[in-house]
Amino acid sequence: MIRLENLTKLYGSFVAVDDISLHVPRGVLYGCLGPNGAGKTTTLRMIAGILRPTQGRVLLGGDDVHTDPLSAKMRLGFIPDRPFVYDKLTGAEFLRFVAGLYGQEGDAVERRIAELLEVFELTSWKDELVEAYSHGMRQKLIISSALIHRPECIVVDEPMVGLDPKATRLLKDIFRQFVEKGGTVLMSTHTLEVAEAMCDQIAIIQHGKIVAAGTVEDVRREHQAGNASLEELFLKLTGGAHVRALAEVLGS
Amino acid sequence: MKQPSLTHVLQPKWRTALQRLREERSRGGSGKLILLTIVGGLFWAGVFGVLFKILKYLRGVEELGPLIPAKILGLILLSFISILVLSNVITALSSFFLAKDLDLLVSAPVDWLRLYLAKLGETLIHSSWMVALMAVPILAAYGVVYGGGPLFAVYALFAIAPMLLLPAVLGSSLTLILVNVFPARRTRDLLSIVALGAAAGVILLFRLIRPEQLARPEGFRNLLDFLTVLRTPTSPFLPSEWSTNAIMGFLRNDVDPLPLVLLWTTAAAFVTLGALLHRGLFPQGFTKAQEGAERFIRGGFWRWTLGGLLHPLPVAKREFVLKDIKLFFRDTTQWSQLILLTVLVVVYLFNIQALPLRRGEPVGFFYVNLVSFLNLGLAGFVLASIAARFIFPAVSLEGRQMWLLRSSPLDLKALLWSKYWVGTIPLLVMGLVLTGLTNVLLEVSGFMMAVSLATMAGLTLAIGALALSFGTLYPQFETENAAQIPTSFGGLVFMMATIALLAAVLVVLSRAVYTYVRAAFEGQALGVTGEMMAWFALAAAICAAATVIPLRLALRKMESFEF
Numbered sequence: 001m002i003r004l005e006n007l008t009k010l011y012g013s014f015v016a017v018d019d020i021s022l023h024v025p026r027g028v029l030y031g032c033l034g035p036n037g038a039g040k041t042t043t044l045r046m047i048a049g050i051l052r053p054t055q056g057r058v059l060l061g062g063d064d065v066h067t068d069p070l071s072a073k074m075r076l077g078f079i080p081d082r083p084f085v086y087d088k089l090t091g092a093e094f095l096r097f098v099a100g101l102y103g104q105e106g107d108a109v110e111r112r113i114a115e116l117l118e119v120f121e122l123t124s125w126k127d128e129l130v131e132a133y134s135h136g137m138r139q140k141l142i143i144s145s146a147l148i149h150r151p152e153c154i155v156v157d158e159p160m161v162g163l164d165p166k167a168t169r170l171l172k173d174i175f176r177q178f179v180e181k182g183g184t185v186l187m188s189t190h191t192l193e194v195a196e197a198m199c200d201q202i203a204i205i206q207h208g209k210i211v212a213a214g215t216v217e218d219v220r221r222e223h224q225a226g227n228a229s230l231e232e233l234f235l236k237l238t239g240g241a242h243v244r245a246l247a248e249v250l251g252s
Numbered sequence: 253m254k255q256p257s258l259t260h261v262l263q264p265k266w267r268t269a270l271q272r273l274r275e276e277r278s279r280g281g282s283g284k285l286i287l288l289t290i291v292g293g294l295f296w297a298g299v300f301g302v303l304f305k306i307l308k309y310l311r312g313v314e315e316l317g318p319l320i321p322a323k324i325l326g327l328i329l330l331s332f333i334s335i336l337v338l339s340n341v342i343t344a345l346s347s348f349f350l351a352k353d354l355d356l357l358v359s360a361p362v363d364w365l366r367l368y369l370a371k372l373g374e375t376l377i378h379s380s381w382m383v384a385l386m387a388v389p390i391l392a393a394y395g396v397v398y399g400g401g402p403l404f405a406v407y408a409l410f411a412i413a414p415m416l417l418l419p420a421v422l423g424s425s426l427t428l429i430l431v432n433v434f435p436a437r438r439t440r441d442l443l444s445i446v447a448l449g450a451a452a453g454v455i456l457l458f459r460l461i462r463p464e465q466l467a468r469p470e471g472f473r474n475l476l477d478f479l480t481v482l483r484t485p486t487s488p489f490l491p492s493e494w495s496t497n498a499i500m501g502f503l504r505n506d507v508d509p510l511p512l513v514l515l516w517t518t519a520a521a522f523v524t525l526g527a528l529l530h531r532g533l534f535p536q537g538f539t540k541a542q543e544g545a546e547r548f549i550r551g552g553f554w555r556w557t558l559g560g561l562l563h564p565l566p567v568a569k570r571e572f573v574l575k576d577i578k579l580f581f582r583d584t585t586q587w588s589q590l591i592l593l594t595v596l597v598v599v600y601l602f603n604i605q606a607l608p609l610r611r612g613e614p615v616g617f618f619y620v621n622l623v624s625f626l627n628l629g630l631a632g633f634v635l636a637s638i639a640a641r642f643i644f645p646a647v648s649l650e651g652r653q654m655w656l657l658r659s660s661p662l663d664l665k666a667l668l669w670s671k672y673w674v675g676t677i678p679l680l681v682m683g684l685v686l687t688g689l690t691n692v693l694l695e696v697s698g699f700m701m702a703v704s705l706a707t708m709a710g711l712t713l714a715i716g717a718l719a720l721s722f723g724t725l726y727p728q729f730e731t732e733n734a735a736q737i738p739t740s741f742g743g744l745v746f747m748m749a750t751i752a753l754l755a756a757v758l759v760v761l762s763r764a765v766y767t768y769v770r771a772a773f774e775g776q777a778l779g780v781t782g783e784m785m786a787w788f789a790l791a792a793a794i795c796a797a798a799t800v801i802p803l804r805l806a807l808r809k810m811e812s813f814e815f
Contacts, residue, residue, distance in 0.1 A: 050658040050814070051814045052812070069661070070661040070663065071661070073660060073661040078655070080655045085653060086575065086653055088583055089575065097575050098656065098660065101656075101657070101662045103661075104567070105567045129582070
């Protein structure tokens, strides 16, 4: 469903994403892990068509995001890490606007808006301007907007940031059901427990390159990590020695 | 605990400013700097030149000569102070209550006095830099005409600095009180309407009293009365008067320390009182500033009215247009500018109506046509200013939401198309109404009416495209206040490009209009010749090129945006 071919992104001489190739099949929840600045957000934004790759290409359901953007993007729902939305629209107006961007309107959209607002407990806020929403409420609104056109795949950057435990659980359930029905989710996260519990497959990114990919079991086997937890595995692959040293400094 | 220095508290601000300069330079911004220097230099030279001539003339006039320059300076400084109080109130709201660094500063162990002084300094610089720059050629003209010498520059700085500080303290204190009464976001709405309403009122009042009548000799009934008025200070309690007295005293070699003492002691007292007020009211005000302006929007006014009209459009375009219109009318800082705009239009029409054109025939016919033709340039300039305010920022305002537009299947062409027509249609209606009404007031012929309306339509379409395109080529995605976007470098380039367009179109059309007016003046048959048609076609081609080429460039630029 999502295919990255030799994807590279340079900012001047800095290599943010270095020749990444990846295939996320239909019906899979795929986790993208990595330390801060590893290139996860850049990769996800290239998949969403917000950034243009320096080299390589992104295919969504066979359509190239950069040469055939409209049909590729019709399949996609993107949830960014920072919930910037129009402050002077109400929640319902924002969802209606996003539906319009995907060419959808009418009673079906109104029903979908009501349904999503109900699920995310925003119904009583639907006629209030977004400027009055909290960070978590904005995040819920953006998640609703990514689901409004019933996408085939969802690309999500740090989905749990700002959400309360109830909403976090709800989102996990939504993603799980979405994948069970044949949808595809590619998410980046720092929360390793979430990744371990939810993801069918993972990729660990370090310095713009994929250093490990597959199921957690595959990665353990490949790196001879025995029964190590994902956290231990992650630290091993991304420079855990520094973290241990840091912990000693902080603890002293 | 040792408190951080003021420079340290303000470090993020000045470091950011320095970094921006460095980035500009590394991006090859020297061309930009040269252009800004040339434009700024020309403006300074213009102000200096005009004032120099006036002052030099007045120096030679007996009796009135020594009095009027002081009065002029007093009035200039008084108008500076009025502008500064207003702009400080608005700036203080951002720097004291809405700035992004406040959470960090308030939560850090920085004492109230450091915070107050740092934010006061920030407010002072942001709201006074333009006035300070404007004062340079004015004071230079006084210094040169009166032979003040190089020491005058230092002395003038010493006399002007406290005059800038006082409105900053007053403005920030007023804001502090207002925020304690209303939530900060409501206060901003309220202030932007009040400020623009006040500015509009002043312009209207000034124009309607017809100051040009004062220049007529029959206006002075009694010279003695006039001299008495000139000798009386505007108000002995105003700091602008103290600065004037200090400066004029120095220039007349009659230095009196009192005005300077008054200025500096009052400034010190104001800062002390302002600091005390800050200590008492800031914590409460800052808490209130966190409150959102809660507003429920029920009903779907735009949906049922404009939504119906736009129904033939594809849904994505329709929703985009509706969204832009809703955002405009819900943002007080945006729509409140319409108040000023209405006043400008009223003043414009009033000026046309007040022109003494019909004193004799057939000269009247010639002047009427000339004014009607030149009016196109003026109306074009008015439309360009409006486009700079409302169309130029359109793409910049999408900045933070661009992730949504770029990740959705919205065609960028459709986005640009929507932005273009949402801005240009009201501009077109306004341009045609303005031209039509002025032509009715001037009682021009059918030919001139047709030429004016057609030219105005072409110009407006091009001006809208130029505004949107330059706004896309020079985007300001990080600016929070839409009103600041047109004052950027891109805004300046847009205005210059528009002036060039107006000049080109008017020069081309002048040939056709001249042929027509000459024929009428000489009593020949009036008709549209082949040569005239060629000029009209050329003007139309210029307008079409100025519409299509910039929009294409803007689309290409938009495709390369990365977020």
